[in-house]
Amino acid sequence: MADQGGSQHGIARTSRVRTEEQKNRDLERIARYHELEDQVRARVAQGDYSSAVFQLTSKLLRLNPEYYTIWNVRRRCLISGSFSKPSAGSSCSTACLTSSPTATTAPSSISCLSSSSATTPPAPGLPTAGKSGTTADPTVAAAAEPPGAIESAPSEAESHDFTTLKSELAFTIPLLLESPKCYWIWSYRLWILQQAIARLRPALARTVWEEELGLASKMLGKDRRNFHAWGYRRHVVGQLESRSLQGSSMVEAEFAYTDRMIKSDLSNFSAWHSRSRLIPRLLEERAADEAARRAFLDKEFQQIREALNVGPEDQSLWYYHQFLVLNLVYPDKHPAMTPGFTVHDRVAYLKREIDEIKELLEDYADIQLIYEGLFEYTLYLCQLERRNPKADERADLVEWLAKLKQLDPMRRGRWADLEREHELTAGGSDV
Amino acid sequence: MAIVSAVLPEELQLATTAHVKYIQSLDSRKDEYDYWLTEHLRLNGLYWGLTTLHLLGHPDALPRAETVDFVLSCQHDSGGFGAAPGHDAHMLSTVSAVQILAMIDAFDELDTRGKGKAQVGKYIANLQNRETGTFAGDEWGEEDTRFLYGAFNALSLLGLLNLVDVDKAVNHIAACANFDGGYGVSPGAESHAGQIFTCVAALTIAGRQNLVDKERLGRWLSERQIAGGGLNGRPEKKEDVCYSWWVLSSLEMIGKTHWIDRDQLVAFILRCQDPERGGISDRPGDMVDVWHTVFGIAGLSLLQYPGLQPVDEVYCMPKSATARVLGR
Numbered sequence: 001m002a003d004q005g006g007s008q009h010g011i012a013r014t015s016r017v018r019t020e021e022q023k024n025r026d027l028e029r030i031a032r033y034h035e036l037e038d039q040v041r042a043r044v045a046q047g048d049y050s051s052a053v054f055q056l057t058s059k060l061l062r063l064n065p066e067y068y069t070i071w072n073v074r075r076r077c078l079i080s081g082s083f084s085k086p087s088a089g090s091s092c093s094t095a096c097l098t099s100s101p102t103a104t105t106a107p108s109s110i111s112c113l114s115s116s117s118a119t120t121p122p123a124p125g126l127p128t129a130g131k132s133g134t135t136a137d138p139t140v141a142a143a144a145e146p147p148g149a150i151e152s153a154p155s156e157a158e159s160h161d162f163t164t165l166k167s168e169l170a171f172t173i174p175l176l177l178e179s180p181k182c183y184w185i186w187s188y189r190l191w192i193l194q195q196a197i198a199r200l201r202p203a204l205a206r207t208v209w210e211e212e213l214g215l216a217s218k219m220l221g222k223d224r225r226n227f228h229a230w231g232y233r234r235h236v237v238g239q240l241e242s243r244s245l246q247g248s249s250m251v252e253a254e255f256a257y258t259d260r261m262i263k264s265d266l267s268n269f270s271a272w273h274s275r276s277r278l279i280p281r282l283l284e285e286r287a288a289d290e291a292a293r294r295a296f297l298d299k300e301f302q303q304i305r306e307a308l309n310v311g312p313e314d315q316s317l318w319y320y321h322q323f324l325v326l327n328l329v330y331p332d333k334h335p336a337m338t339p340g341f342t343v344h345d346r347v348a349y350l351k352r353e354i355d356e357i358k359e360l361l362e363d364y365a366d367i368q369l370i371y372e373g374l375f376e377y378t379l380y381l382c383q384l385e386r387r388n389p390k391a392d393e394r395a396d397l398v399e400w401l402a403k404l405k406q407l408d409p410m411r412r413g414r415w416a417d418l419e420r421e422h423e424l425t426a427g428g429s430d431v
Numbered sequence: 432m433a434i435v436s437a438v439l440p441e442e443l444q445l446a447t448t449a450h451v452k453y454i455q456s457l458d459s460r461k462d463e464y465d466y467w468l469t470e471h472l473r474l475n476g477l478y479w480g481l482t483t484l485h486l487l488g489h490p491d492a493l494p495r496a497e498t499v500d501f502v503l504s505c506q507h508d509s510g511g512f513g514a515a516p517g518h519d520a521h522m523l524s525t526v527s528a529v530q531i532l533a534m535i536d537a538f539d540e541l542d543t544r545g546k547g548k549a550q551v552g553k554y555i556a557n558l559q560n561r562e563t564g565t566f567a568g569d570e571w572g573e574e575d576t577r578f579l580y581g582a583f584n585a586l587s588l589l590g591l592l593n594l595v596d597v598d599k600a601v602n603h604i605a606a607c608a609n610f611d612g613g614y615g616v617s618p619g620a621e622s623h624a625g626q627i628f629t630c631v632a633a634l635t636i637a638g639r640q641n642l643v644d645k646e647r648l649g650r651w652l653s654e655r656q657i658a659g660g661g662l663n664g665r666p667e668k669k670e671d672v673c674y675s676w677w678v679l680s681s682l683e684m685i686g687k688t689h690w691i692d693r694d695q696l697v698a699f700i701l702r703c704q705d706p707e708r709g710g711i712s713d714r715p716g717d718m719v720d721v722w723h724t725v726f727g728i729a730g731l732s733l734l735q736y737p738g739l740q741p742v743d744e745v746y747c748m749p750k751s752a753t754a755r756v757l758g759r
Contacts, residue, residue: 013712030467068471069471069514069518191572194572227616230621231617234620269665269667273609315654315666319651319666323611409692413687
């Protein structure tokens with residue numbers, strides 16, 4: 001299964017022989033770890049989900065954030081103790097209870113909250129307005145409710161839950177910074193955020209969720225390709241846009257975010273990918289007419305061509321270029337940017353791209369991705385015009401394929417298949 | 432591929448004996464702190480280790496009776512399995528349990544001494560999101576195409592795929608497809624080799640490979656091989672032995688394994704092994720672990736490295752086991 005927790009990535013191989021001192025230190029750490037674990041297990045076996053158990057989970061999770069069962073114990077502590085019980089007339093949704101597991105039969109009703117602040121560190125790292133870095137993200141500001149949107153004062157139960165949830169979010173921050181690819185921390189954090197929707201009024205829940213964009217930006221600032229953080233960002237945006245948080249579309253802001261990410265690193269395919277997924281909605285919401293969509297495509301092509309001019313060996317750029325070309329060739333699958341295009345328009349655009357790529361050859365004669373692009377797009381051109389390659393095109397295809405075989409022998413099996421499929425063997429049948 | 436062993440220098444020969452000993456030693460490290468920190472992966476680790484041994488041709492190197500006892504000791508009344516006794520049930524450990532029991536032909540013991548096949552099937556089926564078709568990892572709701580694949584893997588081995596809405600799950604996978612032919616962790620997510628394996632394998636189990644854009648996906652997968660022979664998991668990322676499995680098995684499923692350089696990948700994987708103490712690491716010179724060991728060996732098996740048992744590219748188990756269980 002694709003779970004990489006616990007595996008050794010990028011740690012240098014050393015002798016596995018430990019000194020006596022190291023062995024003893026290991027034994028001491030094991031003893032301390034087991035003592036904590038035994039305490040939690042013994043109490044949980046009694047159905048005890050009290051604040052004492054909650055505090056033990058804090059200690060244990062700081063030692064081992066991969067220990068998913070302990071995250072579950074922590075959830076059960078919150079459900080059976082910390083969170084306020086929904087009362088008649090409460091503005092809180094009771095969905096949180098109906099959707100929560102039935103496993104909790106804990107009799108304890110002791111609140112973890114008052115004592116949890118003693119064991120959890122003060123909220124570090126969470127972005128707040130005015131600080132540098134994370135709040136440079138205009139999506140936060142764009143989505144923010146005006147102050148005073150939360151009109152009536154929160155009930156005691158609601159502010160209690162609010163504080164509990166904020167404390168939990170703060171607890172996971174140092175753990176995430178240390179283990180940014182740990183699935184269990186991310187999923188616990190999302191569960192806490194889900195509780196915010198279930199237990200707080202939408203306007204207040206929204207303030208909790210809005211801060212998450214800052215976290216996603218912060219994590220992506222540390223690792224631009226972290227797919228946990230990109231996924232988290234997508235999820236957070238989806239929720240902020242949803243009715244349950246009184247949201248509205250953030251597609252413009254998110255599109256602008258991909259702009260910034262790409263400008264700081266052209267090779268960030270995660271950002272290009274995100275762009276490819278946002279464009280159809282972006283144009284829809286702009287109510288873009290055919291001319292606007294065409295202009296949009298022009299701008300995208302221009303941007304990626306400029307990028308290819310400086311980095312023609314970069315796969316990320318070519319994948320995005322392919323995405324744009326697919327909009328020309330397969331309008332049924334990718335209808336967003338070329339709704340008014342005639343076949344003649346599609347052919348003209350594709351020819352222009354092929355010519356531009358040919359120009360790249362003047363500066364870069366030995367980059368296989370250029371030949372691959374020319375090869376693929378020339379076949380698309382024939383496909384659009386419903387014809388076989390002309391004699392001069394066929395000669396080009398043969399030449400480019402020879403270059404591909406020479407420059408990229410690793411994929412010779414693929415070049416051989418393409419040669420056979422398109423009948424391009426030297427001296428092969430003419431069309 | 433017999434040429435491989437003739438052409439490669441001695442240090443690039445597979446250190447089978449060392450790897451077997453390495454796997455056997457994994458459960459004797461109880462005086463190491465890391466042994467306890469990774470207990471949440473114990474059942475997965477047993478599956479990775481046992482699969483390695485089976486592929487190396489040493490299926491009996493771990494005692495069968497103890498293996499069955501341990502696996503059954505991880506089962507909950509719900510039918511699901513935790514990673515180890517005292518750990519909550521989860522899809523990932525449940526799938527590993529089913530795979531282990533399938534490999535050592537112990538479904539009968541599951542019925543007589545465990546909670547039974549039907550209960551396991553029920554546990555997994557209950558994790559399907561009946562609205563979207565995808566699956567959660569456990570009762571707390573994290574969703575991911577890894578869990579969907581795991582469900583299809585285990586349920587098909589148990590002969591209980593009929594318990595879930597296969598069509599809805601298939602539609603969900605289709606929604607995870609990207610323009611580059613790959614698949615992500617959920618709709619909208621970037622293509623990732625690990626996720627591509629889970630989605631293509633799930634579609635293969637469901638008999639719906641017709642939904643895969645094989646030309647485009649094959650191209651993307653073949654472009655994962657980079658200078659040095661190793662495979663990465665996404666564009667412009669570093670190579671890593673585990674992608675020898677995720678990328679290669681996906682290529683195998685769509686019939687395009689010949690689109691990468693087999694000999695260079697074989698050499699890369701072998702450069703990552705520790706020939707003296709056994710085990711395989713992510714990259715040459717790094718610490719070994721059982722996770723990279725199984726996917727390195729399974730990759731070598733797909734590359735028809737001499738002396739290895741053939742691996743099933745959909746299940747990551749010996750073909751002899753899946754053939755027996757699935758009645759092929």
